[in-house]
Amino acid sequence: MSRCLISQAEVQGFIERCMTTVGTKKHHARSLAEVLVEGDRRGHYSHGLNRMDMYVKDIQSGICAKDGEPVVDKESAATALVDGKNLLGPVVGNFCMNLAIKKAKEVGIGWVVAHGSNHYGIAGYYAMQALKENMIGMSYTNTSPLVVPTRAKECTLGTNPISMAAPANDGDSFVLDMATSAVALGKVELHHRRGDEIPEGWGCDAQGKLTPDPAKVLSGGGLVPIGGCEATGGYKGYGLGMMVEVFCGILAGAEYSNRVRTWKVTDRVANLGQCFVAINPDNFAPGFNDRMSDLLSIQRGLTPAESGSPVLAAGDPERANMAKCEEMGGISYHLNVVNFMNECATRIGAGTLLPVDRLLSN
Amino acid sequence: MSRCLISQAEVQGFIERCMTTVGTKKHHARSLAEVLVEGDRRGHYSHGLNRMDMYVKDIQSGICAKDGEPVVDKESAATALVDGKNLLGPVVGNFCMNLAIKKAKEVGIGWVVAHGSNHYGIAGYYAMQALKENMIGMSYTNTSPLVVPTRAKECTLGTNPISMAAPANDGDSFVLDMATSAVALGKVELHHRRGDEIPEGWGCDAQGKLTPDPAKVLSGGGLVPIGGCEATGGYKGYGLGMMVEVFCGILAGAEYSNRVRTWKVTDRVANLGQCFVAINPDNFAPGFNDRMSDLLSIQRGLTPAESGSPVLAAGDPERANMAKCEEMGGISYHLNVVNFMNECATRIGAGTLLPVDRLLSN
Numbered sequence: 001m002s003r004c005l006i007s008q009a010e011v012q013g014f015i016e017r018c019m020t021t022v023g024t025k026k027h028h029a030r031s032l033a034e035v036l037v038e039g040d041r042r043g044h045y046s047h048g049l050n051r052m053d054m055y056v057k058d059i060q061s062g063i064c065a066k067d068g069e070p071v072v073d074k075e076s077a078a079t080a081l082v083d084g085k086n087l088l089g090p091v092v093g094n095f096c097m098n099l100a101i102k103k104a105k106e107v108g109i110g111w112v113v114a115h116g117s118n119h120y121g122i123a124g125y126y127a128m129q130a131l132k133e134n135m136i137g138m139s140y141t142n143t144s145p146l147v148v149p150t151r152a153k154e155c156t157l158g159t160n161p162i163s164m165a166a167p168a169n170d171g172d173s174f175v176l177d178m179a180t181s182a183v184a185l186g187k188v189e190l191h192h193r194r195g196d197e198i199p200e201g202w203g204c205d206a207q208g209k210l211t212p213d214p215a216k217v218l219s220g221g222g223l224v225p226i227g228g229c230e231a232t233g234g235y236k237g238y239g240l241g242m243m244v245e246v247f248c249g250i251l252a253g254a255e256y257s258n259r260v261r262t263w264k265v266t267d268r269v270a271n272l273g274q275c276f277v278a279i280n281p282d283n284f285a286p287g288f289n290d291r292m293s294d295l296l297s298i299q300r301g302l303t304p305a306e307s308g309s310p311v312l313a314a315g316d317p318e319r320a321n322m323a324k325c326e327e328m329g330g331i332s333y334h335l336n337v338v339n340f341m342n343e344c345a346t347r348i349g350a351g352t353l354l355p356v357d358r359l360l361s362n
Numbered sequence: 363m364s365r366c367l368i369s370q371a372e373v374q375g376f377i378e379r380c381m382t383t384v385g386t387k388k389h390h391a392r393s394l395a396e397v398l399v400e401g402d403r404r405g406h407y408s409h410g411l412n413r414m415d416m417y418v419k420d421i422q423s424g425i426c427a428k429d430g431e432p433v434v435d436k437e438s439a440a441t442a443l444v445d446g447k448n449l450l451g452p453v454v455g456n457f458c459m460n461l462a463i464k465k466a467k468e469v470g471i472g473w474v475v476a477h478g479s480n481h482y483g484i485a486g487y488y489a490m491q492a493l494k495e496n497m498i499g500m501s502y503t504n505t506s507p508l509v510v511p512t513r514a515k516e517c518t519l520g521t522n523p524i525s526m527a528a529p530a531n532d533g534d535s536f537v538l539d540m541a542t543s544a545v546a547l548g549k550v551e552l553h554h555r556r557g558d559e560i561p562e563g564w565g566c567d568a569q570g571k572l573t574p575d576p577a578k579v580l581s582g583g584g585l586v587p588i589g590g591c592e593a594t595g596g597y598k599g600y601g602l603g604m605m606v607e608v609f610c611g612i613l614a615g616a617e618y619s620n621r622v623r624t625w626k627v628t629d630r631v632a633n634l635g636q637c638f639v640a641i642n643p644d645n646f647a648p649g650f651n652d653r654m655s656d657l658l659s660i661q662r663g664l665t666p667a668e669s670g671s672p673v674l675a676a677g678d679p680e681r682a683n684m685a686k687c688e689e690m691g692g693i694s695y696h697l698n699v700v701n702f703m704n705e706c707a708t709r710i711g712a713g714t715l716l717p718v719d720r721l722l723s724n
Contacts, residue, residue, distance in 0.1 A: 078440035079470035079645045108441035111471045113646055136608065152664040152673045166608045174608065176601040182594060201563075201594040208667025226589045226598050232544060232563040233588050239538040239676040240602075242657070246498065246528045246536065250654055253647025257660050283441045284475055285615025292612055295604070298619045302514040305570025311514045314601040 005358040007330040021350040031090040035121035043321035046186035070095040082114040089120025100278040108283030115254035123163035124177030138277035142248040144263035148222040153208030155222040156258040160244035168292035175315030180241040181223040201228030248273035367720040369692040383712040393452040397483035405683035408548035432457040444476040451482025462640040470645030477616035485525035486539030500639035504610040506625035510584040515570030517584040522606035530654035537677030542603040543585040563590030610635035
């Protein structure tokens with residue numbers, strides 16, 4: 001399949017233009033575009049441009065609000081409860097993360113939760129905002145049910161991601177950004193499209209049994225928590241998914257568990273719960289960044305079990321992907337995705353198209 | 363193997379007496395005994411009476427301090443850095459958790475980290491202290507290196523547990539208390555002793571390859587992170603272990619990663635890093651406990667994939683174990699363990715022995 005090179009500025013401008021065309025405020029559109037472009041730059045295409053049409057539809061149908069700003073319901077020096085007012089997820093996310101960072105500057109930590117939010121792109125984007133202030137950042141969100149609890153056969157939890165970013169020296173960092181399911185749904189879909197089997201421990205069928213057949217996972221089955229089956233510790237992944245739900249839907253008073261609307265069914269507002277944390281290392285032991293750099297060096301310096309597969313730290317694969325984008329002068333997209341998004345832009349009359357003339361050799 | 367019933371008060375008194383005999387202060391001995399008894403009552407025998415001789419030796423050798431109290435190095439309304447003064451882990455843990463709860467009462471959250479600490483028993487014990495105040499509690503600790511990072515063949519991380527407790531209605535709760543390794547070392551040791559193979563995804567050999575042979579895991583190999591190998595998401599467990607290290611050794615300025623002393627080698631002080639968090643739901647959306655109860659009911663009410671294996675929530679197996687202790691009027695121990703501890707008591711001249719006359723039929 002052909003791939004096509006598009007500059008970061010072009011994707012950013014395209015998404016902004018499409019979103020403002022359907023009535024999104026300019027600065028809201030910019031926030032959304034930034035998160036999506038960052039998803040693509042980091043190589044997480046499932047959370048980038050690829051999802052723009054979903055956000056366009058959400059605004060067009062009115063299921064997601066385009067007017068207003070998030071509001072603080074309740075706050076203390078270190079905490080806040082925010083009403084996202086059903087605005088775009090990145091608008092709510094940026095508002096909350098900025099507030100968390102502000103509190104962490106004052107009292108060492110900010111713990112902010114939001115109800116009334118929507119899909120906010122990659123969780124790591126918000127956690128990473130704290131790096132700019134040399135702080136630890138965390139972000140969590142609940143999502144539509146796709147994960148089957150250990151011993152069950154029905155999806156009642158989302159892929160509920162955990163993200164945590166911590167700064168080291170010279171711009172280096174640790175960036176964990178992971179679903180609490182063994183894998184993302186997109187990986188199962190990809191195997192299905194290719195006609196490949198999936199590894200044992202990714203998903204289960206409608207009877208709750210692990211299956212190598214992606215079709216069974218996608219029709220009536222579900223993803224399994226990290227750890228796979230009960231014998232290999234899947235109950236831990238299930239517990240982590242529940243922990244994220246407590247931080248999000250439960251603490252925020254949003255929808256939760258199987259009360260969150262079904263994935264891709266937009267019959268009612270999402271009312272997602274999200275959690276944003278900033279922690280200021282200045283409030284703890286001096287020398288945080290030095291120790292972080294040392295911690296990362298210890299792992300990266302290990303002799304690999306297989307030569308050619310270096311030991312990495314969380315965030316390293318994404319860093320490599322960003323360096324590749326830098327080198328190529330843009331992001332590499334499947335031509336199909338670009339064409340699909342151009343059709344979307346044409347349909348809504350955005351008066352802008354992504355360029356399709358810079359084809360890549362692979 | 364014979365088992366023997368011992369009342370909670372008897373175990374508590376025995377451990378206190380042994381610890382004070384070697385010079386531990388009475389209230390420190392009580393703290394340690396309480397954590398160990400709670401470990402046993404919850405069915406986590408690897409973190410209970412079974413470990414008393416280790417603590418006795420730590421005090422006898424002077425590698426762990428018996429005088430003094432933990433000290434606050436630095437604090438804000440919501441955070442604190444504590445110097446554990448190399449005291450017993452539970453002494454440091456209780457001090458920090460109480461401080462976190464106090465801060466959470468005032469500003470909604472308390473985030474307290476300690477350096478200069480020692481093994482503190484089950485992480486969940488501290489998280490659960492918050493339940494008494496109807497708060498969310500969390501606790502993390504780093505530990506001696508036993509876990510091999512994804513793609514590596516050398517242990518550089520501990521089993522670094524994550525614990526999180528959240529209150530529901532009528533005394534019900536969610537209590538997650540999990541190592542970030544696929545399983546605890548004790549489970550591998552148990553299979554080795556029995557001559558059984560271990561499931562794929564528990565541990566690796568000295569070349570970093572997953573192995574079904576527990577002997578290889580125990581000699582030169584190591585535990586693998588939750589998720590098992592790279593294809594099944596082991597890098598997520600590795601990332602979670604690193605996250606715990608950031609909260610503990612890195613934030614606290616304690617030892618970290620492979621700089622923590624080797625397990626069971628007490629040639630130098632442990633200087634473990636630990637993290638304790640309390641979050642007050644009153645600072646967020648009203649109705650927290652109701653939603654928690656509903657969240658737990660949703661999962662527990664699911665039709666099991668296999669009848670007879672009900673869907674549980676984290677903390678349910680431990681609750682069942684405590685109910686069994688209640689019913690039996692005590693804790694069931696292997697006679698071997700009881701005899702071993704009695705020998706320890708005799709050796710140090712504690713003048714107390716555990717009763718061995720209430721044998722159980724299985």
